[in-house]
Amino acid sequence: MKISVNIEHTTPLFTQLTEQIKEAVLAGELVAGDALPSIRQLANDLDINHKTVAKAYRLLERDGVIQTKGYRGTFIHLNAKENSVIDLNEWVLEELDKVLSSFRSAGVTESEMRIAFNSLLNNRHK
Template identity: 55%
Template sequence: MQILVDIDSEVPLFTQLVDQIKKAISDDHLTPGDALPSIRQLASDLAVNNKTVAKAYKLLERDNVIISKGYRGTFVHEDALKNSSHDISADIQDSLQDAINKCRQLGATDSEIRITFSAAMQS
């Protein structure tokens, strides 16, 4: 599996990594149990910050696409194929849209919604 990032793309680097790993799984280039490069190794290979790769791995692990086994490494999760097709961002978008619609029905302005959302994110 080869991972390439486009530093000039508007898509964040960590998102590019997540998308490419999920695609490699859906295309059977990665299968359950396959080892992934360490965060440090992949960051070095791609000439990106370790935190970028760590963030991508954290999101993939949250979604049960990969699993970290401590010092033994990071591996493709046994349910990766099923889980890599699930888009949590779409779920978040739907939930937020429902909340925005409810706020608008209450008479809130977009400005009030933004201010309240920002305050809620900081608490």
């Protein structure tokens, strides 16, 4: 599998990486158990910051597409194909849209929503 990034593209580099790996899994180019390059190796190969690759790998691991096995490396997860079709960001947007719509219907202002949301994110609501 060939991974490449376009630094001129508006899509963030870590997103380009996650999308390409998920697409390769769905296309059968990467299957369960296949090893991926180390973060450092992939960053060097693509000439990008290793933190960008690390972020992409963290998101892929969170989504169950890859799994890191300590010093042994990073591998395609057993359920990667099923998990590659799930877009957690899209789901969050859909769920928030439902909640925001109900708040708007109740007359809650955007300012009140922002204050409440920030309060919850910062664990200040008890």
